[in-house]
Amino acid sequence: MSDEVRVFLVDDHRLFVSGVRSELGSSFSIVGEAGDAEQAVAGILETSPDVVLLDVHMPGGGGAAVIRTVAPQRPDVRFLALSVSDAAQDVIEVIRAGARGYVTKSIAPDDLAGAIRRVHDGDAVFSPRLAGFVLDAFAGESPPSLDPELDQLTTREREVLRHIARGYAYKEIARQLHISVKTVETHVSAVLRKLQLSNRSELTRWATERRLI
Amino acid sequence: MVGAGGLWHHRSIDTVRSDVPSPPPAPAPDGRRRFRLVRRPADRILAGVAAGLGDELGVDHAVVRLAFVVLSFAGGAGVVAYLVLWLFSSDGTVESSRAAPSDDATSRLLKTGAVALVVGGLLLLLRAAGAWFGDAIVWPVALGALGSAVIWMRAGPDRRTRWTRAATRHPVETVFTGEMSRGRIAIGALCIAGGMAVFLAAHNAFSAAGNVVIAAGVTAVGLSLIAGPGMWRLGRQLAEERRQRIRSEERAEVAAHLHDSVLQSLAMIQRAESAPEMATLARAQERELRAWLYGRPDGQGQDSLSRAVDEAAARIERLHQVRVEAVTVGDRTMDDRLRAMLQACGEAMTNAARHSGADRMSVYVEVEKDAVTAYVRDTGRGFAAANVGGDRRGISESIRGRMERAGGSAEVTSEPGGGTEVKLVLPFTQ
Numbered sequence: 001m002s003d004e005v006r007v008f009l010v011d012d013h014r015l016f017v018s019g020v021r022s023e024l025g026s027s028f029s030i031v032g033e034a035g036d037a038e039q040a041v042a043g044i045l046e047t048s049p050d051v052v053l054l055d056v057h058m059p060g061g062g063g064a065a066v067i068r069t070v071a072p073q074r075p076d077v078r079f080l081a082l083s084v085s086d087a088a089q090d091v092i093e094v095i096r097a098g099a100r101g102y103v104t105k106s107i108a109p110d111d112l113a114g115a116i117r118r119v120h121d122g123d124a125v126f127s128p129r130l131a132g133f134v135l136d137a138f139a140g141e142s143p144p145s146l147d148p149e150l151d152q153l154t155t156r157e158r159e160v161l162r163h164i165a166r167g168y169a170y171k172e173i174a175r176q177l178h179i180s181v182k183t184v185e186t187h188v189s190a191v192l193r194k195l196q197l198s199n200r201s202e203l204t205r206w207a208t209e210r211r212l213i
Numbered sequence: 214m215v216g217a218g219g220l221w222h223h224r225s226i227d228t229v230r231s232d233v234p235s236p237p238p239a240p241a242p243d244g245r246r247r248f249r250l251v252r253r254p255a256d257r258i259l260a261g262v263a264a265g266l267g268d269e270l271g272v273d274h275a276v277v278r279l280a281f282v283v284l285s286f287a288g289g290a291g292v293v294a295y296l297v298l299w300l301f302s303s304d305g306t307v308e309s310s311r312a313a314p315s316d317d318a319t320s321r322l323l324k325t326g327a328v329a330l331v332v333g334g335l336l337l338l339l340r341a342a343g344a345w346f347g348d349a350i351v352w353p354v355a356l357g358a359l360g361s362a363v364i365w366m367r368a369g370p371d372r373r374t375r376w377t378r379a380a381t382r383h384p385v386e387t388v389f390t391g392e393m394s395r396g397r398i399a400i401g402a403l404c405i406a407g408g409m410a411v412f413l414a415a416h417n418a419f420s421a422a423g424n425v426v427i428a429a430g431v432t433a434v435g436l437s438l439i440a441g442p443g444m445w446r447l448g449r450q451l452a453e454e455r456r457q458r459i460r461s462e463e464r465a466e467v468a469a470h471l472h473d474s475v476l477q478s479l480a481m482i483q484r485a486e487s488a489p490e491m492a493t494l495a496r497a498q499e500r501e502l503r504a505w506l507y508g509r510p511d512g513q514g515q516d517s518l519s520r521a522v523d524e525a526a527a528r529i530e531r532l533h534q535v536r537v538e539a540v541t542v543g544d545r546t547m548d549d550r551l552r553a554m555l556q557a558c559g560e561a562m563t564n565a566a567r568h569s570g571a572d573r574m575s576v577y578v579e580v581e582k583d584a585v586t587a588y589v590r591d592t593g594r595g596f597a598a599a600n601v602g603g604d605r606r607g608i609s610e611s612i613r614g615r616m617e618r619a620g621g622s623a624e625v626t627s628e629p630g631g632g633t634e635v636k637l638v639l640p641f642t643q
Contacts, residue, residue: 139542165540
């Protein structure tokens with residue numbers, strides 16, 4: 001059932017890394033781990049994993065810095081951000097740097113495994129809180145912009161995000177909205193893209209504060 | 214004048230090299246000893262003559278130095294006097310730490326006053342004799358020196374040490390920022406002397422009016438160098454002190470908070486007997502710390518719906534040892550109707566915690582322009598509407614009843630094995 005997704009762990013909390021290792025070890029192949037940004041970049045470039053499980057806060061630069069360094073050289077590597085922090089700027093920073101999703105460290109092991117597979121398949125993973133934040137950030141009038149498509153959510157996307165915030169899994173959302181799981185995934189990926197590319201001030205504010213732009 | 218300029222220049226270099234702040238005023242000698250001028254190389258700026266003279270006379274070194282500066286403008290008399298005294302003094306390196314009974318403040322003040330009078334008298338004398346660079350120069354310098362001496366005398370020992378340290382720390386800073394710094398006084402005096410040199414070279418006379426203006430201008434520059442930046446320096450000092458105070462207060466606040474919350478929780482976790490109890494403590498602490506780190510500061514948004522939802526979720530987690538993932542989109546100030554809705558929401562959460570059998574639930578509250586909607590969802594065992602037990606129906610009625618009294622509605626969706634979701638809607642007409 002498992003197609004042996006190759007996972008690389010980046011986290012400076014050894015206890016957490018060993019916990020995740022034992023949880024995921026049976027269904028994934030853990031190809032390496034790193035405790036800081038520098039090690040992470042070197043390790044990822046060397047092992048070329050499928051998915052990098054990436055802590056947002058680390059010594060020597062955050063997860064976003066790792067993504068920005070690695071992504072141009074290894075475009076196939078996918079990143080799933082993992083953090084204890086719900087602070088919007090942290091989440092948005094790492095998503096805008098290129099992470100395909102974000103989950104909190106309190107996530108159940110099964111859900112984490114599911115999220116890794118989803119990211120590996122090229123889909124996006126939103127925690128309920130991230131979904132809530134996106135709804136908040138995209139609420140209200142969209143600012144005048146070159147690409148209005150990017151700066152607002154469609155009704156359907158809103159609906160999907162609401163369900164994620166309400167705690168529904170993709171499969172359940174599909175059933176509730178009478179659409180296929182694939183369609184749900186498409187909607188979430190579209191939202192992720194908007195999250196990464198939109199110029200909405202709610203999103204760019206964090207980015208400019210951290211001098212990302 | 215050229216000679217004096219060279220000396221002053223040398224003096225400023227001396228200041229730069231000196232890393233030793235001058236000590237508090239040396240004690241005066243006791244009266245029985247013969248007057249003997251001993252140079253104090255340890256306290257020197259030039260050769261230690263002024264320091265030695267100060268010790269001999271029982272006045273502050275700074276006062277003596279200022280007197281020399283002032284007299285130097287009376288035809289260079291100060292410079293001549295300094296050189297003469299240097300010749301007749303002995304090197305005091307060997308006995309530099311001689312102990313003498315210290316004068317009381319009044320006596321030192323009297324002696325300082327005497328020095329001021331002597332200098333004043335000498336100035337008048339020299340003016341009458343023609344050894345004079347002009348009224349526009351000498352009197353302002355004398356007055357400035359007098360003012361500086363008063364400030365210096367009135368300052369406490371610790372402030373003097375601070376000033377001196379500020380003056381000897383860095384050459385550039387010394388010149389432009391050091392309050393009462395030797396370097397600045399030296400350079401100010403240099404300016405004045407330079408102005409005079411130009412003046413003399415160009416006209417060889419003291420009468421040309423235009424040159425008085427130039428001389429006065431140079432004098433003003435010199436004086437502002439001597440006295441002006443003191444205020445700026447003081448301001449910077451105060452700002453720095455304030456910054457440090459704020460920093461330490463913040464640190465203390467963080468420490469106090471961590472002590473009250475995290476350390477207490479960690480202690481309780483170590484004493485906890487069961488894993489669920491530990492998990493509950495850890496979860497409650499996590500929520501609290503998260504709110505403190507990323508949430509609004511106290512007193513802000515205190516009365517907001519999002520905060521109330523978070524608090525309700527935290528309460529349920531504490532009481533029932535389940536995880537509650539609460540997400541709020543938008544916000545609104547609490548009022549009676551929202552409070553009723555929140556109570557209904559709390560009932561729904563309690564319900565899910567007690568009956569669903571699931572160890573986690575999701576709470577989602579969305580504030581829109583015309584309504585507030587809340588969802589409480591669990592993935593527990595669920596139920597079929599037909600076989601709802603009496604107490605269960607009661608709770609669901611109490612949820613619905615509350616919502617309807619507040620002008621809203623409640624809707625419960627559930628299926629056996631598929632979890633339960635309670636949806637609450639409270640419309641707003643505006």
